[in-house]
Amino acid sequence: MVALSSFGQRLRELRRLAGLTIEELSEASGVSARAISDMERGRSRAPQARTLSALADALGLDGSDRARLVEWTRSRRSESAVGRPRGGELPRSVREFVGRVPELRLLRRHGTAGSDDGPTPVVVVHGPPGVGKTTFAVHAAGQLRDRFVDGQLHVDLRGTDAAPMDAGEALTRLLRALDVSPRAIADDEAERAGQLRAVLRRRRCLLVLDNAASEAQVRPLLPGAGAGLVVVTSRRTLGGLEGVLRIGLPPLAPVESAGLLRALVRDLADRATAQDVEAVARLCGHLPLALRIAGTRLASRPEWTMAHLAARLSDADRRLAGLAVGDLGVEPAFALSYAQLPGPARAMFRRLAHVPGVDFAAPLAAVLTGTGPHDAEDQLEELVELGLLQPVGFDRYRFHDLIRLFAEKRLRDEEPADTRSATGHRMTDWLLETAIVAGRWFEPGFGAPPADWRGLVPLDTAERAQSWLQVEADNWLAALRGAAAAGQHQRVVDVAESMHWYSDRMTHWGHWSEVYQLSSAAAARLPDRRQEITHINYHAWAQAVCGRRYDDSAALAMDAYRLAGELGDIGEQANALSYAGDAWRFAGDYGRALWAYCRAQELADSAGNHDEFVQMGLGVGLALIGLGRFDEALAELRTVLREVDTRPVAPSPKNAAQVVARVFSARALAELRRWPEAIEEATAVLPAATGFGALTPLGHLHLALGRAYAALGSTEEARGHLVRAGELFEEGGAREGATELARSALAALDV
Structure with a gap:
């Protein structure tokens, strides 16, 4: 075959000899039809090696014809490149790349969806500093190399510099990298953007616009139509860009972090324990930049071990300084x-x-x-x-x-230190003040915030108050610890007091023992001894209900009982005996619990404490259930319901007593095998028990329903209630006996 002076003429001749149209050659090679047309007409440079190989394969060239075409194209490219160094090459990829499987899959799927006539796909890869955005983009580009046969270009937009690269400069760099003559590049930025769009429309290129500062910087660089792909990396989400796919990169998963560390320091990692590798990964926050720095430090200090590095990084004050090597550092x-x-x-x-x-x-x-x-x-x-x-x-x-x-x-x-101190105190005061107002929603005699409450959070309903207490629990608890350490004893007592009735709804929260231990210790330093008795009792309750330390709970309650006796306070004696009764009942000592509840009820009645009187009635009923005296328990619980209606019981304890009495009445009816009555009672109280929010009583209600439906042959309905009972017992931290009852009843359905 005679050598031709024009690559375009040669390509056209070869295509016609193969009997292919431009569209058919495009489909066979993966090179865009527009790019092939421009090559044949001499409007574009000689193709890159990957593009040439794809065309040669599609044309069926082999032997001398293929070799001569490759050699001719190489010489033409060398001639055209003299005096015009190319820019825009991708950065060096890293060998140790781990994870990001879903994100890579998403980018590949989106990146291969473009067409010659449709809009060019754009992907914005965003995330915090050091999360590996550039590394991810370069790695993805490597995986897509065969797809974008007309080239892969990179430009660092210097978005984190004091003066990021302006769009005009970026346009010039991209056009020169695409072999547009400097003399042909327009002076006007808008015209330059049009030139870039025109060039990219004809080519299947991948652009990595790295480290973008803003949408305004990126917009002029985006192609219009074409089968290319643009990957933008930025610390910002660039939410103003429309029609783009956003991929947020989080820190690596723990197993990926450990894998990256092992890949970076293979020999050292082989000698390290899994715990040491996991510790370093955790102390690096699973951040790829930090992990790479840690790996580099280990590789450069062979006398160090993974355990040694973990020990150095465990000092929080030195950790950022430790995550620096050479010109790399997490802090910068x-x-x-x-x-x-x-x-x-x-x-x-x-x-x-x-x-x-x-x-x-x-x-x-x-x-x-x-x-x-x-x-x-x-x-x-x-x-x-x-x-x-x-x-x-x-x-x-x-x-x-x-x-x-x-x-x-x-x-x-x-x-300065005084500013830091004032800010910290302002935060602590606000957290504790808001906690008191929110907690008092559930206290008898309080309820909604006072009319002059001007807090920053809405606490106009009990639901909102409970939500705030839950989501801010770590913060207000830490503020309470701080107040205790600072000697703000009355403030600590006030916060704990406001939580008394709320804590009954949230027994599964794991910190009530600490709250009431802090408040009882604070109250002991105040002159009012009755406050001390009250908070010793609260601490006893938390030890039993939340901590399951029944002996400790009973001992605390009896200490409070003796102290109340010394002061002649029969009301607090009643409270103390009620908490001792709870501890003994939870421990399975139902006889002692029954004595404590009965004595406490007598004391509460003589003290005129109607709230405590009905609560002790509930205790008597529950102790009788524990003793297997179900008829007596049912009678006692129904007495409680009558007393609640006749005595001046405060709204919150009244609601609690009504719900709990009816829940365990259903339980007693189920134990007595009075199945229809158990279903009727449980169904009637179910909405109120659900709204009350205490998980363990609600679990007992579903248990009663499940057993009753099972006995009556409604197997599937029974199964649903028994499964739900087990879930509630587990979530609410119920004692094992309750959970076992649900499991046994559920297992019996399959026998």
Whole structure:
């Protein structure tokens, strides 16, 4: 075959000899029809080796014809490249790449969906500093190399610099990398953007626009139509870009982090224990940048062990300094985002380090900064946008562990000690004040907040109050610890007192023993001895109901009983005996529990404590159930229901007594095998018990329904109630006997 002076002419001749149209050659080779047409007409450069190989395969070339075409194209490319160095090559990929399987799959699927005439797919890869966005993009580009045969280009937009690259400069770099002559590149930025779109429309190229600062920087660089792909990486989500796929990269999963460490330091990792590898991965926050730095440090210090590095990183004050090697460091990566924040957002970022819990919401951030909740929310979203905070659910936020350490360092370095102290006290005071108001929703004699309440969170319903207490539990509990350590004894007692009735609804929360241990210790330092008795009793309740330390609970309650006797306070004696009765009943000592409840009921009646009187009636009924005296238990529980209606019982304990009495009346009816009556009673009280929220009584209600339906032959209905009973017992931390009853009844259905 005679050599031709034009590659385009040669390509056209070969295509015609193969009997192919441009469209058929495009389909066979994967090279766009527009690109083939431009080659044949001499409007584009000689193709890259991958493109040439795809065309040669589609044309069926082999032997000398293929070799001559390859050699001719190589010489033409060399000639055209003299004096014009190419730019835009992808950065060096890393050998040790782990994880990101779902994200890679999503990007590949989206990236191969483009067509010559449709819009070019665009993917925005975003995430916090150090999460590996560039590494991910380069690795994905490598996997897609065969798809984008006309080239893969990269440009660092320097989005974290003080002066990011402007779009005009980025356009020039991309056009030159695409072999557009510098003399042909337009001076006007808009015209330059049009040139880039025109070139990319004809080519199957992948563009990596790395480290983008903003939507305005990226928009002019995006192609219009074409079968290419654009991958944008940014610390921001770039929410203003329309019609793009966003892939957020979180830190690696623990198993992936361990895998990356082992890949980075193979020989050392082989000698390390799994616990040491997992410890280093955890202390690195599973952040790829931190993991790579840790691996590099180990590789450069062969005398170190994984356990040695874990010990060094375990010191929180030194961890950020330890995660630095050469010109790489975790702290500088965070500092680049911090530097981009306006002053108020910087102040919020560092002051959020005061938050003791794992997560928080806008009102707490507003307290720390002295702003309104709406302004605080805007600043929190700015921190999320830059990857310095992680959103949690609808309206809460949290730090990555290493970013929290960075915020703490910024707080120490940038704010004087007296300012830090004042901010911390303001946060603690607000948390405890709000906790008291929320907890009192459930206290007899309180309910809704006072008319002059001007809190930052809405507490106008009991549901909202309970929700706040639950989601902010870690934070207000930490504030309570701080108040106890600071000697604010009355404040500690006031918070615990406000939680008394609320804690009955939330017995499965694991910290009531600590709350009431703090309050009883605080009350012992105050002059009012009756407060001390009350909070010793609360502590006894928590030890039994929440901690299952029944002997400790009974001992505390009897201490309170003796102290109340010394003061002549029969009301507190009644309370103490009631808590002792609970401890003995939970331990299975029903006879002693029955004595305690009966004596406590007599004392409560003589003291005129109607709330306690009906509660002791419930205790008597439950102790009788434990003794197997079900007829007597049913009669006692029905007496409780009558007494509740005739005595001036406060609303909250009245509701509790009514629900619990009816729940265990259904239980007693089931034990007596009065199945229809058990179903009728349980069905009637089910809505009220569900609204009451205590999980264990609700579990007993479903247990009674399940047993009754099973006895009456309604197997599937019985199964549903028994499964639900087991779930409620497990979630509510019920004692094993209750859970076993549900399991046994469920197993009996399959016999």
